[in-house]
Amino acid sequence: MPAHRHVHHDATRLAADALADAIAEARWDDDGGPAAPEAPDAEQRRAEWLRVSAELTARFPALSGRHDVIVTCEPRTVSGAKAAFFPELALTEIDQAVFAPFGPDKLRPADEGDEDRYPAAWGALVHEAGHAAHSRWMPPDDALETAANSAAEILEESRTERAHLRTRPEDRTYLRACVTRLVTDDLSGSDIDGKWAAAHAAGLILARRDVGILLDEEVAPLEWKVAEILGWHVLGTLTEIWNAAFGCADDDGQSMLALGKAWCDALGQDPEQPEPSKAEQQAAEPEASTGEIWATVAEVGELIAATEARQEVEHAAADRRDRRKAKAAADRAAAELAKKVFAPEAAAIVPDGYEPRWASNPITGSRDPKPAERKQAGKLARALRQAAYRERASTSVTSAAPPGRLIMRQALARDAQLAAGAVPTAEPWRHTRRLTTPTPPLRVGIAVDVSGSMTAAVGPIASATWILARAAAATDPDSRTATVAYDSGLTAINRPGRTPNRVVNFAAEGGEQALAEAIDVLNVGLELTRPGAGRVLVAATDGMYTTRERDAAAERIAYLTSTGCAVLQLHVGESDTYARLPGAQFLRVARAALIEEIGKAVVAAVAATH
Known part of the structure; x- marks a missing residue:
């Protein structure tokens, strides 16, 4: 027989046979000496496999639509197959070996996407989910051991996969992997090239081409070999039979058995008798024992693997192209947004994706700098010149x-x-x-959160913004700073290339926080990702964002730091209400020490510039 069954309605008999086998094995192990000692980590491995089984059980309803099925991972399955479904017990069993090379401690099926590391094993689970959802017919007791029922079970393999893919087409990849690694390996009778064996191989492999799982060029060698044994007319009849099975209802056992009988008739096999054993096939066709069918099945597996490797390369290239296109589009959008934000006399600009489509201007006026602020600007300029000096x-x-x-x-x-x-x-x-070694210029972008929770910090930040801009201008004519206030809109407080004469005051009364877009605008205006300058991004914020806002900001921060730009998150004041931005250096500072902390970071960035 070429393969194990995957749906078992005789679970009681199987359990009894498995118990007898276990008793016989235990007697053999105890005959003539002590049993082999258990591995030191055996108990831990059993616990890990129980965890994996529970996590697979939790994800089974999404695959099958059934919440009553339990999944177990066994070191040796009762059915003998790599995976099987027991309708009477609402149980799916999977052989632990299909997860190789991963041990149970490396498996995390509860995490969506983890299945991509072991697609063949997940394909086996998907296949059994197809049986759980769609194999709802049961043969009569007197038909269980007949060739007609065996043929119907062959047809059921591809029928359930076709029905499953109608609702979950994304599982095709896993079913392909299951065919490549498990279905072909599960075929036995490697030295039999009889009619029944050839038809069985066609029902398991060629039918999956008509389902849409395999490709014509992948199964072509097997199709020619089966036609050589059966003839093209008989193969055409079998093809019509499995395509007719695709149209059967999930509970239409009568039609499935009728198709099984038609299968037997096409092969000249008595449908009321058991399917022919290996010995019977050898006796009936002694010249057909060369093993060419199963060698061809192995070739089909190699062709599928080659197709997968080629498609993986093509998909990787397509992903790179898509990423480049997406990056170019994002750069164009950021440049357009920066042009609007830094335009002279521009009001608050609301980026795409934020509501409402208008935002109030947070700027409340301006004032002359205080003597202490002028003094701090001069002190910072001297520190920057010293840091920028090169022998x-x-x-x-x-x-x-x-x-x-x-x-x-x-x-x-x-x-x-x-x-x-x-x-x-x-x-x-x-x-x-x-x-003479040129001194590096300075690029500093400050993103100021002006949502309502930042009210107490805006005064010190406005002062620090003016001090930093004046100090940078006094250090190097090519140095540039810029400040953008953000809530749901973006407002330029200080534009690149312009040295403010007055301190700009602003209020914090906004709602949403468009930090990611503020970073994009500052990056465009200051070229924060371009090497050759001391580059710093300062985000003055308490970090209280939605998940979408936080993830978008974290993506920009990771990109900046990968190019050598320092990123700081400043939390100003004594409030304990804050959250840290992933990837940014977190500094919690008092209002009076704000410019000192920013100055230290900027000086360090200039000193580290090569």
Whole structure:
């Protein structure tokens, strides 16, 4: 027989047989010596497999629509198949070996997406879910051991997968992996090329082509081999039978058995008798024992694997193209948004995806800087100039003629070369070249959260913004800073390339927080991802965002830090209501120390710039 059954209505007899086998095995293990000792981690592994079984059970309803089925992972299944479904027990069993090379401690089926690491095992679970949902017919007791019922069960394999894919087409990948690794391996009778074996291989493999799981070019070798044994007419009849089975209702056992009888008639097999055993096939067709069918099945598995490898490469290339296109589109959108935000006299600009489509301008006016602020700006400018200073680079160069310092050893070598009539190569003069190393400019972007929870921090942040902009302008003419206030809208407080004369005051009364878009605007305006400058992004915020806002900001922060830009999150004040932004350096500072902390970060960024 070429394969194990996957649906078992005789669970009681199977359990009894399994118990008898276990007793016989235990007697054999105890005969003549002690049983092998249990591995030290056996108990832990059993507990892990119980966890995996429970997590698979929890995800089974999404696959099958049934909440009453229990999934168990067994070291040796009762049915002998890699996986099987027992309707009477509402039980699905899976062989632990199908998860190889992963042990139970490495499996996390509760996490969606974890199944992509073991697609064949998940495909087996999907297949049994198809049986649980759609194999609702039961053969009469007198038909259980007949060839007609065996043929109907062959047809049921592909019929349930077709029915399953109508509601879950995304599971096709896993069913393909299951065919490649498990279905072909489960085929036995490797030295039989009889009619029944050939038809069985066609029902398991070729029918899945008509389901849409396999491709024509993948099954072509097997189709030719089966046609060589059965003839194209008989193969065409079998093809019509399994396509007719696709249209049977889930509970139409009478039609499935009728198709099973038609299957037997096409092969010249008595449908009321048991299916032919391996010995009976050898006796009936002694010349058909070369094993060519199963060698061809193995070839089909290799073709499927090759197709998967090729498609994986193509999908990876397509993903890279899609990512590049998405990145280009995002860059264009960010540039357009930055143009609007940094436009002269621009009001609050609301990015796409935020409501309402208008936002109030948080700027409440401006004032002259205080003497203490001017003093702090000068102090910070001196610190920045000191951090940006680079020693002149010096390089020693030798030459055949002055200027420079004479190296006597090289001069003697040159005289000897000339005396010998050789072309002189010695260079007796050495001088030092000193080159001025340019000081790196500064790029600092400040994103200010002006939602209602930031009311107490806006005053110190407004002061720090002016101090930093004045200090950067006094350090290097190519240095630039910019400040953007954000809630559901974006408002430019300080624009790139402009040094403010007055301190701009603003209020914090907004709602949503468009931090990700604020980072995009500052990145465009200051080129924060471009090397060659001291680059810092400061987010003055308490971090109280929705999941969508937090994830979008974390994505931008990760990109900035990967390019060498420092990212700080400043939480100003004594409030304990805050959350940390993933990927940003968190600083909790008092209002009076705000400019000192920002200054330290900026000085460190300049000093680290090469």
